[in-house]
Amino acid sequence: MGRIVALDYGKVRTGIAVTDELQLIASGLTTIQTKDLLSFLKSYVATEQVIQFVVGEPKQMNYTPSESEVLIKPFLEKLSMAFPEIPIARQDERFTSKMAFQSMLDSGLKKKQRKNKALVDEISATLILQAYLNRK
Template structure:
């Protein structure tokens, strides 16, 4: 692996999976798209094959109290499918509490119209970028 590599952030929702990636210096996370889960797995496979991806960072949906709720099972199933397709790539879990609210707040701040903020696909990809940026900030990765 080159000394330059990317991290990919993943926000798994019930219908959509938001994706984000870092720049090659791993300083900034940017949203790249939202996909139905099977397409997200294919997109991740392509990204790993073509973009020097070192690690996947997946949002871990803890309850407000910090426990593991029902949403964890959905994310675990997604991770299981990812490991079948990308067994060699490291997967890190990152607490995703409140990232969807932060994503909506960021869209408000940047002037995204109210109707567009309601699109769950926009929220998912923005949340993926927030998850990834938090990971970068907390780990210095």
């Protein structure tokens, strides 16, 4: 088996999470500048067996796509062109940022650490991946 990589895609930063090779546990990997995302993924895929990408799907409360979906669509095309052999799934990402912030509170992180938006993005990617694994 290989790893599943989840992305919490953002205009500036993208949070990345991965599964273990047995696809049982979702763990945060990193957060990187979105402009560097494809080159980061190319390096990662060169060293790890990735069998699927899961990209967060931002939706409104009424299940319609949110405004940020306009930014994600072109990225999905670039991702599928760069990795034509790796399928891409989508996962509803509503409330993941709020849940990520709450998990930071629950884990006792200090106020300064909770302001780290990169950490919120990484945790959000982990929540997206865990929701996908639970749905599978």
